[in-house]
Amino acid sequence: MQTSVKDAIKTPVDELVSGMVIARNVYEPDSEKILLYSGSKLDSVTIFNLKERYNVRSVWIKNEISKGGIAKQMKAEIDVHESLNTLKDVFGSDEDVPLEAITEEAVNQVDDLADDLLQSVEMDDNLLLKMHQLQTYDDSTYKHCLRVAMMSVSIGKQLNLSKERLRDLAQAALLHDIGKRMIPIEIIRKPGKLTDAEFAEIRKHPSLGYRLLKEHGGYSQEVMNAVLMHQEKYDGTGYPLHFKGEKISYLARIITVADVYDALTSNRPYRQPWSVAEAEEFMMGGSYTHFDYEIILAFLAAFAPYPVGGMVLLSDGRKAIVKSNTANVLRPVVQVQNSDGGVVEEIDLYNDFKYLSLSIVKNLKE
Secondary structure (H helix, E strand, O other): OOEEOOOEEEEEHHHOOOOOEEOOOEEOOOOOOEEEOOOOEOOHHHHHHHHHHOOOOEEEEEOOOOHHHHHHHHHHOOOHHHHHHHHHHHHOOOOOOOOOOOOHHHHHHHHHHHHHHHHHHHOOOOHHHHHHHHOOOOOOHHHHHHHHHHHHHHHHHHOOOOHHHHHHHHHHHHHOOHHHHHOOHHHHOOOOOOOHHHHHHHOOHHHHHHHHHHHHOOOOHHHHHHHHHOOOOOOOOOOOOOOOHHHOOHHHHHHHHHHHHHHHHOOEOOEOOOOHHHHHHHHHHOEOOOEOHHHHHHHHHHOOOOOOOOEEEEOOOOEEEEEEOOOOOOOOEEEEEOOOOOEEEEEEOOOOHHHOOOOEEEEEOO
8 A cells, every 4th residue: 555745655565666766765674774775766676676585565756656657557567467367368278188279369369468578578567576476376388488478578678689579589488388288288297207208299399389380370480480499409409400509590599598597496396496596507507508698698687696785695605795797697796794794805706716616605685
């Protein structure tokens, strides 16, 4: 519930949207530490950190936008529940019989959802927070596809793709796994290790998805190629075509990065999700083998794991504050603190070769 004074509105964090301006300093709960100064402009990453890292419940924002304006802006953002329902209609329930065709209505639904995603990323909607919310759902193919689409368009924005290519990217990402709906559900949902025969069936899903869109979807060749090639690897060890490097569709290379990241950081019956930092370290290590290095850099820029001002734990057990980012967002400049909060040492983890073996282990909330 909002509380208003002449120049500010006290607004729950759940109702914040990108572009709002902080009217009063925001403090860490039960602390005098200032998280945001008055005049700071909110973006999706900042809102995510306020809610998920610092457990801030509400902030004062400048009363520069009318309540009607805020409502209009919030209405323009992508709604997670509505989007999930849309994709569920397109994919059909995982308990349904295998999908055999994609209807004209489903095509139109995907087109509308792709447009919503583009509008959201243009206004810097809270896609990071909403992807996090989506990972609390029990996993299904269509839920995974929505998360991958959100991430893909954010990466595409970092890469300065045209609006037309971003729309193709959104459509392809939303539909990249639709071929799995043509595979028996007992294989898709199997909690344990797949047999060789079962894995061979899984590997058919890019080709099945391509065929389904070609026969029934009316999508562009670039969209269909991205669906077909999203399991290819940069070194040629992927499937189904074993393409390598730039022979792989550019949009597919973006979707591959988002697809793998989401798989690593999501709950699975056979393992716990990886932390953001663990997943991003793994993906940086896969540059030029599994992934296109240029796209990995865009991905890391879109989803920087160590926000400036955040506290982290170093591999030698010391705590530090992130001072600034470097060319490698996994290795920022940090300030090591003593027990009183004073700065003991400033370390550039990327450029100072004395610290090659020192790394960040995880983010800390305290």
